[in-house]
Amino acid sequence: MAVYTDLSATQIADFIADYDIGALTSFHGIAEGVENSNFLIQTTQANFILTLYEKRVERDDLPFFIGLMQHLAQCGMSCPQPVATRAGQMLGELEGRPAAIVTFLPGLSVRRPSVHHCAELGRGLAQLHLAGADFTMRRPNALSVAGWKPLAQATHAQADSVAPGLATTIADELQFLEQSWPQDLPEGVIHADLFPDNAFFLNDRLSGIIDFYFACTDALAYDMAICLNAWCFEADGAFNITKGRAMLAAYQDVRPFSAAEQAALPVLARGAALRFLLTRLLDWLNVPPGALVRPKDPLEYLRKLRFHRAVETVRDYGLVA
Structure with a gap:
């Protein structure tokens, strides 16, 4: 994860207005990683991850990634789930980049694995x-x-x-x-x-x-x-x-x-x-x-x-x- 594209609160609020996930209360960019622009967004309902796909991620590959996460969850794996808009769309566009919202998973990563x-x-x-x-x-x-x-x-x-x-x-x-x-x-x-x-x-x-x-x-x-x-x-x-x-x-x-x-x-x-x-x-x-x-x-x-x-x-x- 990383942030290459800066977003304002207004831009994010306008984007999530198409989703039934509540209103934006806060957000911050996630600096780890090197591939996409990622933001933790907090709404009146829950926390979510907003991703703008950049660099090595091809637009045509996005249905594979989204379908895979849905499939793994159906098999009992704990992984983020794509959130659909009210119109049933899993992908949108923000700042000229494909964008998606996925559910937030609780837990912590470990810096020094045992x-x-x-x-x-x-x-x-x-x-x-x-x-x-x-x-x-x-x-x-x-x-x-x-x-x-x-x-x-x-x-x-x-x-x-x-x-x-x-x-x-x-x-x-x-x-x-x-x-x-x-x-x-x-x-x-x-x-x-x-x-x-x-x-x-x-x-x-x-x-x-x-x-x-x-x-x-x-x-x-x-x-x-x-x-x-x-x-x-x-x-x-x-x-x-x-x-x-x-x-x-x-x-x-x-x-x-x-x-x-x-x-x-x-x-x-x-x-x-x-x-x-x-x-x-x-x-x-x-x-x-x-x-x-x-x-x-x-x-x-x-x-x-x-x-x-x-x-x-x-x-x-x-x-x-």
Whole structure:
């Protein structure tokens, strides 16, 4: 989440007048994240999230995201629900951008996940994958291998200003992944961006998952690779194998990995690290002037990539075959 487009109280009040959610009482922008403009709005009825879709979110993809959230909720998953206007529309337009209102989920994200939080997340991720198994809409992953080369090209000229030799490291890694990317793994709906700030907890139990705007159809094990990167490294850059073991074991209690998925995990983790290195690098180099946004450090994912390059077996992640 982030804010790239400023809104006034009058603009928001006029927009929500088409909804049966009460009158606006207050609002504030949400600074976390890097993709869309998000506002917590409080009305006389309840709290909601107003999102303006920007940057990498394509207008044609919005029905997929909205349909997925509705489907997951019908399957018992706790996630935001799109709110329809009185005319039954899920999408509107504000400041020239597609916009939607979704329900507000109670709970808090954790900045420093514990082993217990990682286990809760692993279990919830497996439940999400099973719940999405009969979702009929498909959306290719625009930020998988084919999408990394344009990002590498867009950042190549300035990459070494962020870290010496970074451009070469990216080029070498991209070449390896293009040649080695696993094929024919079990596929389905993946979240593709399940960082700690996109998971809520109440009383140390996973209470909800938010921000489905990178969700797509891809290898299910790739979603786990993203989560290992996002949840199981410590602030000093070290991989916490106890957290990895807890996350993987809890996932497999719900949905066991195939042998092919287990074997592919190190390469998938390298790909996940490169994906977030590239998108963070692009954002780091191109923050819009005056934007209420906190760009995230791309070098965090360079350090993670170096760890994955040294992995010899899936046991290095805590996976017990």
